[in-house]
Amino acid sequence: MLQLSNFPIKTLKSAPKVSDNRSTSLLLQWGYMRQAMAGAYEFLPIGYRVLRNIEQVVREEMDKAWYHEMLMTILTPRDYWETTNRWEIPEYFKVPWWGETEYRIAPTNEENVTPIMGEFIQSYKDLPCCVYHIQKKFRNEKRAKSGLLRGREFLMKDAYSFHKDIDDFDVFYEEVKNVYMSVFQRLGLWEDTVMADADGGAISDKNSHEFQTFLDCGEDTIVQDSSGYCYNLELARGVPDNKNISENENTMEYMDSVSDIVNMEKMTKYFQAPAWQMLKTVIYKLENRGEYIAVAIRGDLNINEIKLRKFIAEKYNDSFVLASESDLEELWTVRGFISPLKDSKLSIECYADESLKTVKNFFWGANAVAKSTKNINISDLDIKAFWDFNEPIKWFTSINISGEELSFKKASEVGNIFHLGTKYSKPFGLTYLDENNTTIDQIEMWCYGIGVSRLMGVMAEYFMTEKGIAWPEHIAPATHYIIVVGEDNIEAAKKLGQELESQGNTVILDDRMWRKDGFGQKAGDCELWGIPNRIVISPKTLEQGGYELMKRGEEAEIINI
């Protein structure tokens, strides 16, 4: 029983100005937690109960699936990270140790779990296997943002599974999906949570998914159609909407323009034409080769850097940076007026986004200041190939269902599944003996994350009401909140609290008798903390024979004692 007279917690009248994230600010204001420093939070008794309740749901569902819980270290030796060539990642903390060597406080635990399991995995019969742990993790963020959603210190459940091959995972995967579904269902999020195909950046390829909960303030955007297509915007595809495609192609004309039309707003104004009719071209420098490529796209669309990264990795086995002003000069063009025109001096490989096929008679520059072009059409350009480089916008249609508009929804990531392949098992030398007693050095790994402290932030947002946070009953800091009126009734209230707890409930006893703020403040705290059952014991209720019980959303009633 959390007896408030023993922990003199106070909710604040206004939110401390420390976070750009609404729910984190309110959790700070309402006494759930305090900020130790940007991105690291002290969970106070009220908040810690919520965090632990979420953690427990995750644990129980993992255990039901017979994944085994362990606890890996936070301090990890440098040689683990050198084995996988990940020591020099600046977002991962290094910890000096007596000037002799350094440790790392772990941001993720592939470097622990792989050598551990490597010791145990010997035969094909040991596969698949899966372990998990729930532990604090650390990221050396330059700027900590979004409160609980992206901290320097956070609590995560990380599971790791080991497989003979991708087929072996397919069977396993159905079970994992069920675990995640049960977790988000028990947390009350499932009906607004989807499984999206994900881009995991450096560590994933395919067989990777994100679980995303729809939230207006979410940091991601989920793109869906009715066929079940569900992607993070970073990866999503759509059919670009046709614009003036039915017009006739006019003959391209050069024209003098002005020097300052170097952004889309100024251009559309100058040419008196919509952004989609502008022919935006961006030049990139390939980092290793030192060569340049151009990408042309409709002026109302953005080039998706993740799609571009994959394209360049595949075609050129290279990475890229934006070309600089001096690079452009060298290439006989100039920012704001770049055009891959057939007869220009700009002679680099140019790719075009599919969206170029939806517009006729583009406007753009002519590779010199204040020199422009109108009525550009594809035949005027030197295009090496068309490709999907764009970030879909809401007028795009489904690639699966002809003509169906895509739906875009803001969302927050609550879990993920990444295919790690052999990225860790190879450097740590994991092998197993197959059915024929042959040593196989190909062990496929997957990792499965659920951000427990992040979930608390997402849930706070999701269950936010005007009065507080209406946590699900088994997640709330307590199931019952007892307000006791009159010093004489404290003992009766304690007794009731003990009785309720012995029946499996959890109780917050508001026995802050001496506080100037009266009943209203206490009832208010009960709402801020989202306790689903409010009890009042007062001379008045005792006169009526017992205490008053008010369940969330219901009328108060007197219960006899």
Place this chain on the structure above:
Amino acid sequence: MLQLSNFPIKTLKSAPKVSDNRSTSLLLQWGYMRQAMAGAYEFLPIGYRVLRNIEQVVREEMDKAWYHEMLMTILTPRDYWETTNRWEIPEYFKVPWWGETEYRIAPTNEENVTPIMGEFIQSYKDLPCCVYHIQKKFRNEKRAKSGLLRGREFLMKDAYSFHKDIDDFDVFYEEVKNVYMSVFQRLGLWEDTVMADADGGAISDKNSHEFQTFLDCGEDTIVQDSSGYCYNLELARGVPDNKNISENENTMEYMDSVSDIVNMEKMTKYFQAPAWQMLKTVIYKLENRGEYIAVAIRGDLNINEIKLRKFIAEKYNDSFVLASESDLEELWTVRGFISPLKDSKLSIECYADESLKTVKNFFWGANAVAKSTKNINISDLDIKAFWDFNEPIKWFTSINISGEELSFKKASEVGNIFHLGTKYSKPFGLTYLDENNTTIDQIEMWCYGIGVSRLMGVMAEYFMTEKGIAWPEHIAPATHYIIVVGEDNIEAAKKLGQELESQGNTVILDDRMWRKDGFGQKAGDCELWGIPNRIVISPKTLEQGGYELMKRGEEAEIINI
């Protein structure tokens, strides 16, 4: 249910040579954990269950006493530590952050809890209050020793209480003692655990206690008598045993000796007399004052540095180091021959241990190489004062019960209570309003530690048998261990396991069917892991109508299913 086919754990034939600590080595050998690096352990599923069970006992007892659990951060900002002047402690890790500042990964949490509670404590009615958390902690040990007992990364329960004054604590303290007693009782340690008056080094004064569990391999020694006197040897006092005190005092004589009698063994041999008849004198330099003092003690006793530190702090408000060879030269004496004789040139303040009163006719040097003295008596010396500087030995008697010999027992610390005074509350500016509405800036703090991962090491040692670790039932990795013989019986075993778990038990199912090692190995693992109830399901037991149940220390019986 921990199904071993899903986690292919293997116990090893011999202990990995990574720890100087027997129980840690065996925990590593028996698959409870793995070493990530010296002093940091990965708890595998078997070991993590034990750790969590211990943690849960601690939590439940703390909660019963209505102390409130929270979760403080591991990363802490540098300014917290600068506030208390503890930033530059080399045993505490510093973590660089983008070259701009540094963090600390917390070795202890006074620097978190004091500002947090400072925000909530406003009135005398808010006091006393107590919060706790269970969290990983870190110490920058140069050499990690003793396995789980002294790691670089460890799990601790830390509680902190805040009081108006020491009297306020006295009432509170009885409750704390009860909490600790219940914890150690439930862990099965209580009858061999004592509460000893403690020296907490820098952070304590009085009102500090250690809970010590008797263990032959313990790193501490507890000194007791039948009056209830119970001290860590570091602080213990006794009445020195009389030696030749009834002899007559002879007249002191100078004599030529040899140059190499600079250790006790050589001296006793040279003088043909026991160590206790040697007059050992040690010279210390006071660090700030630059002055010197001498301490004389019986040759068979050691000077207790903690007693000396307190003495010098009190008398001189200073700290000390051992005098160097050149210091001694400057003082007209020489190592091995130092004597505070009245007529010597050595003219510094000399203190004598009480034990000097128990011997007549000492031997020692005469402040020059190969110059010695015999028949030294107190009247020959220039003693400023007698004091208790010694570490008691087993012939000493109680200071409380005349003539009763002291008992000495090796023990391991399992918990402590330290009086922090205002060391933290003052720098963080904590105040409260008293009954007269006066602001008081004197808030007394105590801290209470229980090393959860350390306890696992102590308990492993305490419950060690020839066959494994006989954990108490509620601490063991599981209550039941099911060995299934014959693939056909796996389903029946699973069903039984589920049934047992639904009744509140925990089950390890040994379904490693394909292992070459047979029943013996599996029954052996059950013992190594200390599971109190062993079940066998085999064609034979099924023929007899059910499964075989063998409770720890009892005969096997067939239970019908």
